[in-house]
Amino acid sequence: MKAVLVRPKFDDPTTYTYGFAQEILQWCQEAGISIVELAEGEAIRARVEEELAKGFDLFIHYDHGNEDALIGQDEKAVIDLSNCDLLKDKETYTLACLSAKSLGVDVWRKGGKYYGYVEVVSFTTDALPAFQEAFNCGFKFRFIEGNSHQDTLTRAKQIFDDLATMLVDAGNIFAAICMRQNRDSLRYYNAEKPGEGKGCLLTLLKLPKVIFSLKHSKN
């Protein structure tokens, strides 16, 4: 298996997430996964496209994002809706905010698998080891231990839950609040299809299409 890890570092959040990704890098090296690291100045669109074009199985991105894009060192998109064909039929694992909302869905439609978040990701500095464990555990379950997509998602959500309880016991109430919010916002397409989450706007938007196809299937 070949992985490409992109980890920019240009502000406070990325300074922390850069550190979180170090564990991913170490796991890959220990498990014999071939990994190309594009860090800081290398974490830009041209370099990412160049590396992906050489062939890969797994794309890892830590950190900032929005609904349509994963952001690089120059604060511009390294992956967005115009080049996400590169992730077709591949696995993507990201900590970026919001990206599972639109970009992840697009990648999934192209046959890719996407582990990401549909809301803004948050964490507090009083519980960094717990957040690192939560953000990285899905990677370990899927790519180190070889769990299925569904089991990976289920186990990861349980870890978020357990850590939230532990944080409450430790008196880190606000960290526990963030942990739960991140759990609710976590998605793994194919473990679930986009729109299966409760109250998803995507489901609502697909409603006319569903009604149309139902009407036609009766005819």
Place this chain on the structure above:
Amino acid sequence: MENRKEKKVNEKELIAEIKKTLTGIAQNNSSWRLMLGRETLSATDVIQRLDRDKKLRKMVLTQSLGLAIEMFHKGREKIEGSSGTPKV
């Protein structure tokens, strides 16, 4: 109507408790920060944001209530798992 009023009062009480917690953090751990997407917020920043940022307020309220419910669930599991009242 009465229920809605009651809910608003309860939400205000909960937010007040959360603000007290954040005030304690601000006093005891000045280096504490919340990373909220691209933003870095101190405990004092979060207290102020809770008054004007509806999305953050809603998230904090929803997850606080969720945590409270989970604590009751876990407490009940302990009672039901033992022969009677949990040992203190």
